[in-house]
Amino acid sequence: MFSKILIANRGEIACRVIRTARKLGIRTVAVYSDADRHSLHVAMADEAIHIGPAPSRESYLCGDKILAAALKTKAEAIHPGYGFLSENAGFAKACAEQGVVFIGPPLGAIEAMGSKSAAKTIMEKAGVPLVPGYHGDDQSPALIKKHANAMGYPVLLKAAAGGGGKGMRQVWSEAEFDEALNAAKREAMNAFGDDKMLVEKYLTQPRHVEIQVFCDNHSNGVYLFERDCSVQRRHQKVVEEAPAPGMDPALRSAMGEAALTAAQAISYAGAGTVEFLLDHDGSFYFMEMNTRLQVEHPVTEMITHQDLVEWQLRVAADEILPLSQDQLRIDGHSFETRIYAEDPDKDFLPVTGTLSYLETPLETPHVRVETGVRQGDEVSVYYDPMIAKLVVWGRDRDSALRRLQQALSEYRIGGMTTNLSFLYNLISTEPFRAADLDTGFIEKHQSLIFKKDGELLEQYLPFAALYLALAQTQAALAAAAHVDANSPWNRADAWRVHGSRQHKFSIRVHSVEHLLIVDQQGDGPSSRYLVSHNGQTRTLQGNLVGNHLIADMDGHRQKLQVTEDNNHISLFCNNHVLNFSRQLPDIADQADMQHAGGLTAPMNGTLVTQLVKVGQPVEAGTPLLVMEAMKMEHTIKAPAAGQVKQFFFAAGELVDGGALLVDFEKKENE
Template sequence: MFSSVLIANRGEIACRVIRTCRRLGIRTIAVYSEADADAQHVRQADEAWPIGGPQPADSYLRGEMILEVARACGAEAIHPGYGFLSENADFADAVERAGLRFIGPSAASMRKMGSKAGAKDLMAAAGVPVVPGYTGEDQDPGTLAREAARIGFPLMIKAAHGGGGKGMRIVHALEGFIPALESCQREARNAFGRDRVLLERYIESPRHIEIQVFGDAHGGAIHLGERECSAQRRYQKVFEEAPSPFLTPELRAAMGAAAVQAARAIDYANAGTVEFIVAPTGEFYFMEINTRLQVEHPVTELVTGLDLVEWQLRVAAGQALPLEQDAVPREGHAIEVRLYAEDPDAGFLPGSGRLRTLRLPAPSAHVRVDSGVVEGDTVTIFYDPMIAKLIVHDADRPRALARLREALALCAIEGPKSNIAFLERLVRHPAIVGASIDTGYLDRHLDEFIAGDDAAAPDPALLAAAAVATLLAEGAADALDASPWATADGWRLGAPAPRRLAFEHRGQPRLLGITGRAGDYDVEVDGQQVAVRGARRDGDGLTARFDGHARRLALIEGSDTLVVHDGHARLELRLLADDRHGAVGSASTDDRVRAPMPGRVVATRVRAGDTVTAGQELLVMEAMKMELALKAPRDGTVAELRAAAGEFVDADATLVVLA
């Protein structure tokens, strides 16, 4: 085993590797960018070295700088995590030439899988089922269009060098092929440096099921079971579980055998994931092999009881696989979701900013939290906006889902917007509960998972609970002062004085009137009276009778925010400093289009003087690893175009002005 390991990554995966190394008595060295000088992986490692600026190209993608640090601190091996250089064959070669061990597959194995086109050809030759398509080197648009017509529609265009859902488009008719091809190539070029694509038949209503494989340098190769990742939005996984509720024992055995066959075909060593697309009728087809540890690996760890990072270290050190195939344990059901700084109601726009409040459930036998940030840290614009991975485990799927609902109800984030409410709707949706979801369901029915009319008109009882909880908290503080003049319960001689509390909910002000004292209150909510009786603060909750109905509600308090949760849905509020407020305006108007966040303009669709219609695409931005189409807010004429392709712009910068 190694005595010291350098971790060429950041965030929760770096922290994850540090934990395993510490348990094994291995010294850890972290590297960090200027943006990560105070990051958790820097604080948790035994030592940490700066390697450059905040942009990945200036730091985490600088292989030579990372090797310099490794030599300077005497590291014996480099763990690449996932992302950045984890699947870079040239970096793996450089690590080995430097006399260090790369904790991952060989560069030769990576190169065989580095091209989706070459990987498909190789797998087909090895007898692994593949989807019909085109993987040729001729990338002339005319050739690709002819091949598309031959394969038939619907059709998927995929970046040949890439992953993570980037550079993928579905086309349903030939007339839409060329625009989709150009968009796909542009995204692939920006994300991976190469714009080669492949074409393949699109399997409708498919499942996405991946198999965790492991190989060693002694010819051993096994799988550790499957993970189902069918709940996806724009090809990004949002809900992963093991085992798959879709697979029969026969199909599970066949897919596991095919995954091992795929690993053996490329002499694979270390951790990898063989991804399959599965038709509703059970036919499965090879998609790709991710030659690294996956973000979803914790669900496999929880159902097997194994530490996959420890296996990576042992295999890289030359040891044989710890178990034979028949000895791999499997118990219970595990589910993972990821908490992101993003706004689902604004097209999942990534966010950034300081985490003024970060409340996550306490780890237990049933709940695991993997995170690279703590309260007070900043989610930057330079990297993936993931805040934490929430993973649960229990004896079966229904109980695991219940654990996940409980865990999500304990989460609260103040600062950047988050996807917590979206995840809560997701885990209660019939398509998830009934295990019937396919990879396209979320995109087809996204309105079922984001806020609707219920967000505009929240439960009056929850609003009343927020007001009562606020008053009770003030009363607890005032109890420290015995003076009657310090009492803030609204009592006065003759008649109760109404207390007015102002909250902000989803950008809209809510003004509540409240009268009463000592736990009994009448709250006016939108002209409706809610009678609250017997109200008591109970730890992190509030118990009371609301119009005669007794309820216990969970409370999560931030510096100026309050979350009220009834066990099914959350109400997120910001307490305004006072009740003097007007309509909450927006920085945008109907004659200006502004940048929603810092980023780069990649394409402009209009010029000054052009006539546009409401909803027409005006320009395309790239920010936080995704493309954003900015559209006209109304019909009109472009008076000014204040941005050009390739230009970096600040958040809220005016890009287009309509006459």
């Protein structure tokens, strides 16, 4: 076994590998960029080497820097994690040339599966079933489009070198094809340095089921059963579970054997995942093989009670597999949810900022929190916006789901918008409980998933008003302790000589302003607050103790948690969170609003390309420019018919969220 390894990655996977290495008595070396100098994985490792600026292409994607760090620290092996260099054949070859073990499959296997199109050719020859499509070398846009037209729409464009939803587009008609192909190729080149594409028939209601395989260097191979990863957004997995619901032994065996056939066809060794589309009639089709550990590997670990990172290390050290196929068993059920810094109400737009408050569920043998961040850490524009993975186990699917609901309700993140409430809503829907899953689950059940937020907003807003009133009173009392406590000017309870004691709070939730009118009756802890909003009045009493709000609304007593950072307030209630900010009086001179017709950046990112020319007439909805943030592209479109008067950023330039991108002029008759 190795005595020291270097981890060529960051975040939660680096922390995950460090934990297993420590268990085995292996010393670890971390690498870090400027942005990660104070990150958790650096703090956990025994040693750490700086490898460059924040952009991954200047740090985590620089194989020469990482290999130099391994040689400098005398690390015997490199664990690549997932993403970055984990499936980079050139890096694996460079490691071999320097005598450093690459903790992954043989070079030939990476090369064989590195191209989706080449992989499909190999699988076709091996007899693994494929989705109909074109994956040839001729990349003429006209030829790709010809194959798409022949297959019939919808079709799916995929980057041949890609993964994780990057360089992927659904195309529903011939009219959409050219724009979709250009966008997919551009995104693929940005993510992988390769814009080769393949196109295949898009199955409208498939399940995404993948098989975990493991092979060693002694001709042994096993499959550790399956994971259902059907619940996705933007082709990226959101909820994963193992085993797959409704999987009978015959189908499990057939898919497992097909996955092993795929692995053996390329003389595989190490951890790998063979991804299939499973149709409603039980037929399944090879999609791709990932020659690395997957993000969702913990659900497999939970149901098999095996440490897959330990398996990787043992295989890389030329040991035989710890178990044979007949020794592997499924025990219970496991879920994983991916917690992201993103706004589900804005088409899952990534969010950057500081994790000003972070409280995770209590970890037990049945609840795992896989993360690479701590309270106070920054979620930056440079990397994926995933904050953590929440993993649970139960004796069956129902008990695991209940445990997941409880754990999500106990997760607290303040300082930025996340998908926590979205995840809770999703897993609480009846179709999810009934395991009625397919890759279009979120779109199909959007009304069920999102309707609760609108319904609960009116319930939460009175609590927000109560918190603001109590916090205002507390602040005034603290200030009065240092001056004349009897002066009426030091009171903040809306006291006035004549008329009711009334507070008015304007708060912003999801870019929408809400005016809350609060009539205060009485003094001190016994005060009653009548909160009015949209013609409805609720009666509240309460007390603010630290960051806990004890509130009684219409006779219903509840305990809520509140965090506030730079006027970003998070109110945690039951299974949801209300993020809002208090709107302060706007004293800006209207003459300063010279860019009223401008379009602003929805997040920090990089401007990829301008799609129209200055002065060119455009219709409403015309794409004007493309931004890239956190590995995903976002298109800014014309809000109405008109023209661009000026672009304020050129391709390749970094853009701050909220910065003015375009000076846009509407047509006069609009």
